Amino acid sequence: MSSVQGFDVDLAIIGSGGGAxxxxIRATNLGKxxxxxxxxxxxxTCVNTxxxxxxxxxxxxxxxxxALDASGRFxxxxxxxAPVDMPALVAGKRALVEGMRADKYVDLIADYGWDFxxxxxxxxxxxxxxxxxxxTxxxxxxxxxxxxxxxxxxxxPxxxxxxxxxxxxxxTSTTAMELEEVPESLLVVGGGYVALEQAQLFARLGSKVTMLVRSRLASAEEPEVSLALMxxxxxxxxxxxxxxxxxxVDRDTATGRVRVVASVAGGEETFQADQLLMATGRRAVIEGLNLDAVGVKTGDRGEVLVKNTLVSTNPRIWAAGDVTGHRxxxxxxxxxxxxxxxNAFNNAGREVDYRHLPRVAFTSPAMAAVGLTDQEANGSGVSCECRVLPLEYVPRALVNRDTRGFIKLVAENGTGKILGLTAVGKEAGDLAAAGVYILEAGMTVEQVxxxxxxxxxxxxxIKIAAQSYTTDITRLSCCAT
Incomplete structure (x- = not known):
């Protein structure tokens, strides 16, 4: 490989995560x-924390x-x-992380041959x-x-x-995963994906968990999601x-527990727990990069401002991943x-398109969605018609003896074109993946x-939810949908 004349290298990358x-890999394959x-x-972040x-x-x-619940279901x-051996559990997690870091990251540097x-x-x-x-x-x-x-x-965080x-x-979500013992009680502040996952994680490991949420659980998603997860x-x-x-926030000197005073629906309440987990979002890591010196502008939350092509305000500097403030x-x-x-080397002019981006929270049952919510569709001026299918009408959920959740479709009035899919249930992420293909193909509820x-x-x-637009699904045979 040879660099562009007059420069030490073709591409210098700051960071070593998924985007980097x-x-x-792409630049190396292009001979850069x-x-x-x-x-x-x-x-x-992904593989490490x-x-x-x-x-x-x-x-x-x-x-x-x-293991605790199966006798009640089946x-x-x-x-x-038995109680959780947290040091052993964390050690197993670390071993998995170290193995994946070596196989999927460190070893690839040598395989592709770029400098590090x-x-x-x-x-x-x-x-x-x-x-x-x-x-160095x-x-x-x-x-x-x-x-x-x-x-x-x-x-x-x-x-x-x-x-x-x-x-x-x-x-934080990072330090919580290094705890050597399960807290007897835990306060989780936040209602987004990370807060949802961490709250259920520690509750299932044995903590008494209380969540303090500013609005509702998964507030950006359909209201049915919040109700189901609640x-x-x-x-x-x-x-x-x-x-x-x-x-x-302070600490009770007598008990050593964290004490949180919060405004709740106009009043004031005090909550105490052994540990406090703040899951209130993330911000771009830009400290020390000296972006101002090279004309790279940042936003109110520190994110690198980029066009849809991912070029920054300096035409030679690009950005990728969380640092852009995108999803x-x-x-x-x-x-x-x-x-x-x-775009940087081939002038491809490609733009990021999030219209059919799937999103998943790995609660159990999981939450997943793709496309527009009911509110987003109506807010964009699209007249839509929605159907919410409780999982009690899905044979697989009945067999699993777990009918907690639903599948919701958002379709355009008149054409029946499916604009969005949201699900809470086992394998909801796979349902959202199927929804990506449905939306990309522009399929209608009749076709599905x-x-x-x-x-x-x-x-x-998904098929049963589509059938519910024209059929009384309570009168369908379970094996002949």
Whole structure:
């Protein structure tokens, strides 16, 4: 590989997560020389502190929950579960993370042959002639120029300013997964995907969990999602306090427990727990990058401002993944990385299109959606017609003896074109994936209602939901839908 004349490398990437690796692989395949700089652990959020470790622990917690719950669901099955050996559980999670980090990240650097530097990078030079100053752990310094730069530094947990919070101390989604013992009680602040997953995780491991939520659970999704998850959480002993805003945080000197004073529906209440987990969102990691010096503008939340092509306000500097403030999914970051390289080096002019982006929260039952919600469709001026199918009408859910949840379709009036799908239930993520293909194909409820669908699958529920537009589904044979 050879670099563009006059530069040290073709592409310099700051960060080593999903977006960075996708970009490096694409650029290397195009014959470009690549330098990747990482100041911390290779692999970024997903493999180290996000998707992989959290879902590994969620799977373990679900296994314990099933063991405790199976005898109630399935006659003739007797099960039990002992208290959790948290150090062993965390050690297993770490081993999984280390293995995936090696196989899917570290080893790929050697396989593809790009250069890697362990160190901290900051922009230098001018907007017209940007460069990177790299400081290595051993005290070394290196200056690098590139034809193109990619900022892929991700995001980190963010908490709002609350009196006493910093002094008292708190957990984030990152530090919570390193606990060596299950807290007897836990306060979770937030109602988004991370808060939902972490609350159920620790409840199933044995904590008494209370959630303090500003509006409602999964507030950006259909209201039926919140109602379904509220019911599930209530059954599992998770207390959800809505319309709650933190006023102050301190620690009870007598008990050592965290004490939270919150405004709740206009009044004031005090909550106590052994641990406090703040799951109030994430913010772009841009500290120390010196973006101003090279003319890269950032937004109110610190995100790198990019066009839909992912170029920043400096035409030689691009951004990918969470640092852009776009949807915080690793598959978005990976798509960003590839798209940015194609645009930067091939002038492809491709733009990010989120219309059919699936989104999943790995609660149990899971929540997943794709396309428009009912409110979004009406807000955009589209007259729509919706159907909500309770899972009691889905044969697979009946066989599973778990009918908690629903499938909702949003369709355009007149044409019947499906605009959105939301589901709460087992394998909801797979239902959303099927929804991506339905929306991409522009299919109508009539078409979906008449497609083949294998019996006793959750995906059959999509067909039944489509049939509910024209058929009384209570009068369908369970084996002949």
């Amino acid at each position: 690796f996708a970009a490096a 020389s690549v330098l990747m700089i990482e100041r911390s652990t290779v692999g970024g 996000g998707c992989v470790p959290s879902k590994a622990l969620l799977a373990a917690a679900e296994a314990r929950h099933v 006659p003739g099955i007797a099960t039990s579960a 530097r362990q160190g901290t990078a900051a922009f230098a030079g001018t907007p017209e002639e940007p460069a990177l100053e790299i400081s 752990p051993g005290g070394g310094r290196e200056s690098v120029t590139a034809a193109r730069y990619l900022v892929a530094t991700g995001s980190a 963010w908490v709002p300013p609350v009196p006493g919070l910093e002094e008292t101390g708190y957990l 019911s599930v959480f209530a059954d599992e002993g998770i207390r959800v306090i809505r319309r709650a805003t933190l006023a102050s 915080e999914f690793v598959y978005v970051a990976s798509a960003h990385g590839t798209l940015a390289v194609d 209602a008449n497609l083949w669908s294998p019996y006793l699958t959750m995906a059959e529920g």
